[in-house]
Amino acid sequence: MRRTDYFLPTLKEDPSEAQIVSHRLMLRAGMVRQSAAGIYSWLPLGLRVLRKIEEIVREEQNLAGAIEVLMPTLQPAEIWRESGRYEDYGKEMLRITDRHQRDLLYGPTNEELITQIFRDSVRSYKELPRNLYHIQWKFRDEIRPRFGVMRGREFLMKDAYSFDIDETSARTAYQKMFIAYMRTFDRLGLRAIPVAADTGPIGGDLSHEFIILAETGESEVFCHADLLSRAAPDADYDGDLATVIEPFTSLYARSDEMHDAALFEAEVPTDKQVRARGIEVGHIFYFGQKYSGPMGCRVAGADGKEVDVHGGSYGIGVSRLVGGIIEACHDEAGIVWPWAVAPFQIGVINLKPGDEQTDALSGKLYAHLTQKGLDVLYDDRNERAGGKFSDMDLIGLPWQAVIGPRGAAAGEIEIKNRKTGEKRSLDFEAACALLASPPPSDPPSASPAAQDKA
Numbered sequence: 001m002r003r004t005d006y007f008l009p010t011l012k013e014d015p016s017e018a019q020i021v022s023h024r025l026m027l028r029a030g031m032v033r034q035s036a037a038g039i040y041s042w043l044p045l046g047l048r049v050l051r052k053i054e055e056i057v058r059e060e061q062n063l064a065g066a067i068e069v070l071m072p073t074l075q076p077a078e079i080w081r082e083s084g085r086y087e088d089y090g091k092e093m094l095r096i097t098d099r100h101q102r103d104l105l106y107g108p109t110n111e112e113l114i115t116q117i118f119r120d121s122v123r124s125y126k127e128l129p130r131n132l133y134h135i136q137w138k139f140r141d142e143i144r145p146r147f148g149v150m151r152g153r154e155f156l157m158k159d160a161y162s163f164d165i166d167e168t169s170a171r172t173a174y175q176k177m178f179i180a181y182m183r184t185f186d187r188l189g190l191r192a193i194p195v196a197a198d199t200g201p202i203g204g205d206l207s208h209e210f211i212i213l214a215e216t217g218e219s220e221v222f223c224h225a226d227l228l229s230r231a232a233p234d235a236d237y238d239g240d241l242a243t244v245i246e247p248f249t250s251l252y253a254r255s256d257e258m259h260d261a262a263l264f265e266a267e268v269p270t271d272k273q274v275r276a277r278g279i280e281v282g283h284i285f286y287f288g289q290k291y292s293g294p295m296g297c298r299v300a301g302a303d304g305k306e307v308d309v310h311g312g313s314y315g316i317g318v319s320r321l322v323g324g325i326i327e328a329c330h331d332e333a334g335i336v337w338p339w340a341v342a343p344f345q346i347g348v349i350n351l352k353p354g355d356e357q358t359d360a361l362s363g364k365l366y367a368h369l370t371q372k373g374l375d376v377l378y379d380d381r382n383e384r385a386g387g388k389f390s391d392m393d394l395i396g397l398p399w400q401a402v403i404g405p406r407g408a409a410a411g412e413i414e415i416k417n418r419k420t421g422e423k424r425s426l427d428f429e430a431a432c433a434l435l436a437s438p439p440p441s442d443p444p445s446a447s448p449a450a451q452d453k454a
């Protein structure tokens, strides 16, 4: 993409409404604009990141056997009356009346709708287990929307729903999602801690929140330090999954609501005790027959008797992750994108548009990298070098390739690693080879799922 053809309204000044770094940087880097409190438009640069995150989430859901659907944002109130949640949900639910005076709502979540679909389509245990997911906008009329996309009112969520014949099978569905989540966050360049969460009246050990550490996070976490260095599991979903997640679930990790100070002291050695703030980026939950019971979602079991199916739901805050990744990956100068989600992997800076040799070498590099399938932003604007450098640092592309008249005359390109600041001058061939892969400083986790399958 040529910068002169692009829509990238970066800001020089810090916007006064932004309290945390990710919100500030998203506005400054021209990624989003607020439309109303907690409601955002995604501008081209922000949308690229959102789509990349979405795709990684999707790949890992598919790998774990979940099947994609797409449910609407608007739902009829009727099914929420069936489950008993229409009144309970309270003011966070945006209620709408259509021209025929029918009650609709903007979905804050989709348990009811997916249960209705499943109930009306599935009759036999032979069609279980199934896990259906979608990636769709949600609306929750949060009392205090804040921190930009982090706590929005309209936000993009991946939500999956599992259907199983009994609790044992539901446990396997849960474990698959647990593994898929660890892998997803790892590929996004994040270290997420699975913390035990409240299961409400159902009880048991089948609810976890996935939290990434950040000072600005709204959650408080208490955990064993070893959880911060555990690598994500392989995508092998056929083996004994309990064993695979055991290294994560056996160590103490709880958020403030579930924290037990005495147990923490007893279970975690003093030098391993981590008390930190974090951002909830995912939440998985087994709820049993909570919706299937009242909504009549039942199938015939092997013995012919009807059973209410066992359900679980599994959410990832896709739009929140954009902010979450920035909280984890930035420096004084701006964002430092992990390769896997960078809006462009490479920024080419032409220091002197109009200079024949500089234009030729910059154009050649841009064309070559683009043809290789890399995402390249080519800053060909006729502006001061200082402004271009600071803009490029601000938007945080992993590699920068700088070409000026002197380098162009010598056939040299200066490559900068955005994260480390390390610079080196290379000829065309060497530059192209280096720019085709993630900077060595990038977390190794940012590898495509294909590598695991091979």
Ligand SMILES: Nc1ncnc2c1ncn2[C@@H]1O[C@H](COP(=O)(O)OP(=O)(O)O)[C@@H](O)[C@H]1O
Pocket (backbone or CB within 6 Å): 109, 140, 142, 149, 150, 151, 152, 153, 154, 155, 157, 280, 281, 282, 283, 315, 316, 317, 318, 319, 320
């Ligand atoms: N207001 C919001 N803005 C952005 N993301 C949100 C918001 N509320 C929830 N999410 C994301 O969706 C995921 C699933 O939501 P859920 O656990 O149902 O929400 P909550 O924890 O607020 O009850 C959360 O882990 C979070 O990442």
Ligand SMILES: [Mg+2]
Pocket (backbone or CB within 6 Å): 209, 280, 282, 283
């Ligand atoms: Mg939650």
